[in-house]
Amino acid sequence: MFDKRLDKKKFKEEVESNLKLLYRHTIAEASQQELFQAVSYAVKEVIMDDWISTQKAVKEQGAKTVVYLSMEFLIGRALGNNLINMNSYRQVEDCLAEMGIDLNALENQEPDPALGNGGLGRLAACFLESLTTLGYPAYGCGIRYRYGMFKQKIENGYQREVPDDWLKDGYPFELRRPDFTQEVRFGGTIHFEKDANGDDCFIQENYQSVKAVPYEIPIVGYGNHMVNSLCIWDAEPIVNFNLDSFDSGNYHKAVEQENIAKNIVEVLYPNDNHIAGKELRLKQQYFFISASLQSALQKFKKTGASIFTLPDKVVFQMNDTHPTVAVAELMRLLLDQEHLSWEEAWGITTKCVAYTNHTIMSEALEKWPIDLFERLLPRVYQIVQEIDRRFVAEVRSRYPGNEEKVARMAILYDKQVRMAHLAIVASFSVNGVAALHTEILKNQELKDFYEMMPDKFNNKTNGVTQRRFLMHANPWLSDWITLELKTTEWATNLDLLAGLKALVDNPAAQSDFIEIKKQNKIRLAQYIKEHNGIEVDPESLFDIQVKRLHEYKRQLLNILHVIYLYNQIKENPEQEVQKRTFIFGAKASAGYIRAKEIIKLITSVAEVVNNDASIDGKIKVVFIEDYKVSNAEIIFSAADLSEQISTASKEASGTGNMKFMMNGGVTIGTMDGANVEIVEAVGAENAFIFGLSSEEVIQYENHGGYNPQDIYNSDPKLRQVIDQLVDGTFAGGDREMFRNIYDSLLTNKSGRADQYFILKDFDSYRQAQAAAVAAYKDKSAWARMAMMNTACSGKFSSDRTIEEYVRDIWHSQKIQVEGK
Numbered sequence: 001m002f003d004k005r006l007d008k009k010k011f012k013e014e015v016e017s018n019l020k021l022l023y024r025h026t027i028a029e030a031s032q033q034e035l036f037q038a039v040s041y042a043v044k045e046v047i048m049d050d051w052i053s054t055q056k057a058v059k060e061q062g063a064k065t066v067v068y069l070s071m072e073f074l075i076g077r078a079l080g081n082n083l084i085n086m087n088s089y090r091q092v093e094d095c096l097a098e099m100g101i102d103l104n105a106l107e108n109q110e111p112d113p114a115l116g117n118g119g120l121g122r123l124a125a126c127f128l129e130s131l132t133t134l135g136y137p138a139y140g141c142g143i144r145y146r147y148g149m150f151k152q153k154i155e156n157g158y159q160r161e162v163p164d165d166w167l168k169d170g171y172p173f174e175l176r177r178p179d180f181t182q183e184v185r186f187g188g189t190i191h192f193e194k195d196a197n198g199d200d201c202f203i204q205e206n207y208q209s210v211k212a213v214p215y216e217i218p219i220v221g222y223g224n225h226m227v228n229s230l231c232i233w234d235a236e237p238i239v240n241f242n243l244d245s246f247d248s249g250n251y252h253k254a255v256e257q258e259n260i261a262k263n264i265v266e267v268l269y270p271n272d273n274h275i276a277g278k279e280l281r282l283k284q285q286y287f288f289i290s291a292s293l294q295s296a297l298q299k300f301k302k303t304g305a306s307i308f309t310l311p312d313k314v315v316f317q318m319n320d321t322h323p324t325v326a327v328a329e330l331m332r333l334l335l336d337q338e339h340l341s342w343e344e345a346w347g348i349t350t351k352c353v354a355y356t357n358h359t360i361m362s363e364a365l366e367k368w369p370i371d372l373f374e375r376l377l378p379r380v381y382q383i384v385q386e387i388d389r390r391f392v393a394e395v396r397s398r399y400p401g402n403e404e405k406v407a408r409m410a411i412l413y414d415k416q417v418r419m420a421h422l423a424i425v426a427s428f429s430v431n432g433v434a435a436l437h438t439e440i441l442k443n444q445e446l447k448d449f450y451e452m453m454p455d456k457f458n459n460k461t462n463g464v465t466q467r468r469f470l471m472h473a474n475p476w477l478s479d480w481i482t483l484e485l486k487t488t489e490w491a492t493n494l495d496l497l498a499g500l501k502a503l504v505d506n507p508a509a510q511s512d513f514i515e516i517k518k519q520n521k522i523r524l525a526q527y528i529k530e531h532n533g534i535e536v537d538p539e540s541l542f543d544i545q546v547k548r549l550h551e552y553k554r555q556l557l558n559i560l561h562v563i564y565l566y567n568q569i570k571e572n573p574e575q576e577v578q579k580r581t582f583i584f585g586a587k588a589s590a591g592y593i594r595a596k597e598i599i600k601l602i603t604s605v606a607e608v609v610n611n612d613a614s615i616d617g618k619i620k621v622v623f624i625e626d627y628k629v630s631n632a633e634i635i636f637s638a639a640d641l642s643e644q645i646s647t648a649s650k651e652a653s654g655t656g657n658m659k660f661m662m663n664g665g666v667t668i669g670t671m672d673g674a675n676v677e678i679v680e681a682v683g684a685e686n687a688f689i690f691g692l693s694s695e696e697v698i699q700y701e702n703h704g705g706y707n708p709q710d711i712y713n714s715d716p717k718l719r720q721v722i723d724q725l726v727d728g729t730f731a732g733g734d735r736e737m738f739r740n741i742y743d744s745l746l747t748n749k750s751g752r753a754d755q756y757f758i759l760k761d762f763d764s765y766r767q768a769q770a771a772a773v774a775a776y777k778d779k780s781a782w783a784r785m786a787m788m789n790t791a792c793s794g795k796f797s798s799d800r801t802i803e804e805y806v807r808d809i810w811h812s813q814k815i816q817v818e819g820k
């Protein structure tokens with residue numbers, strides 16, 4: 001049935017009228033991009049009514065709002081997902097088909113808004129979608145980067161970064177809200193004066209300021225008429241670059257302000273789990289935080305409620321430490337604008353802010369040099385100093401004479417501002433993102449804090465939205481699930497997938513499942529053919545690792561194993577082997593040289609293996625260019641094996657692991673992050689687990705590592721693989737191309753040898769791979785395993801995660817929105 005909000009005739013007229021208004025074109029004259037824009041505006045027209053109703057309902061019902069502060073929101077394309085959540089995808093598809101328009105082709109016209117790096121930003125996007133679907137009022141607050149995550153081109157086997165000009169055709173789903181513009185100030189000098197009432201008044205002079213202008217993107221809930229907002233801030237100069245300022249001699253000032261504003265939001269830092277520590281990044285952080293908090297306070301004050309009730313109406317969730325300056329900014333607003341006392345302001349702030357930690361990687365720990373911090377944010381720095389002074393006094397009184405502890409815990413130390421410490425001290429909740437990760441935080445990384453304030457610490461295992469990663473990404477499987485479960489309710493209650501367990505031994509169901517997987521593999525094979533020019537066999541085992549390129553994620557282990565297999569096949573040409581396709585997708589941060597070398601190694605191995613006629617296509621290696629949310633949706637659904645092989649203890653959670661699982665991908669992985677909980681849910685017999693445990697890794701690390709030379713010397717087949725890095729096999733005879741990788745594994749020139757335990761885990765990985773291939777031979781047993789993965793994935797819905805945040809941290813209430 002056509003959703004009643006989407007009157008077919010009206011919708012068609014709307015599309016035609018949009019084409020006319022926007023482009024002076026008819027359908028016949030319009031380009032695909034123009035059609036995409038016209039259709040998107042027609043969809044937005046429907047969303048608008050619900051958006052307005054939601055705002056009204058939030059006001060009337062006075063529910064508490066979750067403000068999710070994040071430097072990154074990796075929302076992915078909106079058109080298809082909005083239609084799914086409006087329960088209108090198929091209807092609109094048909095309606096457009098009648099007009100001779102292909103919805104699928106239009107979806108591919110949409111830029112993939114890549115305002116994030118990887119898991120952290122995608123999690124924020126899943127959370128907003130789940131919050132909305134569950135009926136909780138929420139705001140995402142972030143930055144409207146002019147250029148998002150770069151597009152990746154592979155040239156001659158190397159990564160090249162191309163700017164992502166996602167706004168070039170205009171983004172139809174955003175709404176500029178100039179009425180809510182804020183001013184954000186940087187630098188200058190500060191002093192106190194008495195105002196007319198005799199109150200202390202804080203004066204900042206000679207500062208630079210920019211205008212923060214919000215753009216809102218609707219986040220559409222599934223089937224409930226609710227629409228929340230993602231608010232992303234753009235920067236504009238305060239003095240417009242106009243003839244007036246030119247005439248009055250302000251030309252330089254105008255240009256200067258234009259530049260500051262332009263720079264701040266120019267580009268997303270393309271680092272995942274790594275902090276570059278650039279001044280501009282701190283500017284970005286303060287820019288969006290100050291604007292978001294000023295705006296939130298203004299909205300709150302409009303209700304006329306006492307400022308002391310702020311914690312009943314808003315909670316600020318800080319997505320990692322990037323938004324931590326929010327702690328001091330909220331204090332500043334409460335002290336300097338609301339004229340509260342320190343104790344009053346601190347009482348409110350510490351009831352409003354909560355912090356999520358996403359990593360224990362030391363290179364991701366944010367620390368700002370004090371001189372930079374103070375110069376850029378003089379008043380905010382004063383406040384941080386006072387927070388630190390009071391906190392250090394508290395530590396001293398709790399642990400008298402323990403100056404080592406003070407040194408470990410202080411916020412200001414060694415000329416640096418430690419953002420994680422500031423976040424923990426001020427937050428009423430500190431959470432990790434998977435059970436194991438939270439335990440490591442409590443017992444290792446944040447031990448001192450956990451001992452002093454145990455009640456703050458809690459776990460919230462990540463999740464992903466099934467609306468995007470199952471319904472949109474895998475329509476065939478979704479239809480089958482609905483058919484078998486005789487309900488679509490799993491769309492909002494993923495635990496219902498457990499009902500599929502009854503089918504795992506049913507031969508007809510198994511063959512349906514296999515057939516669906518095959519269709520998805522064919523779809524991916526077509527994508528690979530189109531984008532990489534490589535022919536892959538959908539009958540082969542698809543073994544997939546897609547995620548950011550990072551040494552701890554160990555794409556290197558995977559490709560070394562591929563080399564090992566290649567050697568085995570060449571040595572035993574007669575031996576029957578399972579045909580396999582190894583698929584990689586990964587962006588490396590622009591400045592991460594080792595990561596880029598690993599990409600070059602993967603593409604070089606692919607070049608040799610794919611073109612070696614003697615192995616008869618038994619293995620193929622594909623590096624998918626430009627891995628992003630939109631092609632991820634095609635990739636997850638096509639995997640037989642899901643590679644989750646990080647060095648144990650390093651991957652806080654992982655969320656790709658969950659997306660594969662939902663789609664019937666079987667995990668080959670270490671006991672790391674959320675893999676632990678995946679195995680617990682699906683049973684160890686339905687996954688392939690290998691490698692050191694996190695305790696073992698931590699043990700080794702505490703004792704200076706291990707000696708990879710022992711393994712190199714005792715395992716001749718592995719030695720052959722390692723040696724091939726420097727004998728020119730995969731480098732057209734060049735012995736130096738992969739020398740750094742070789743050195744990193746065997747010598748400790750740059751830190752510890754084999755820091756990520758690749759040699760140490762190699763044998764165990766090889767066995768797990770062999771076990772997976774053996775299992776794959778039995779089609780029925782494999783289908784059972786794959787089905788068990790889908791059936792047991794209910795826990796990994798972000799709906800579950802959000803309900804836990806609400807129950808334990810946010811304490812917000814659902815609202816009802818009446819559809820028009």
Ligand code: OX2
Nearest residue numbers: 119120273358359651652653654
């Ligand atoms: C990522 C973590 O690396 C990943 O394990 C986790 O699943 C994801 O965040 C969402 O929680 N930058 N990216 C992450 O952490 C940081 C810092």
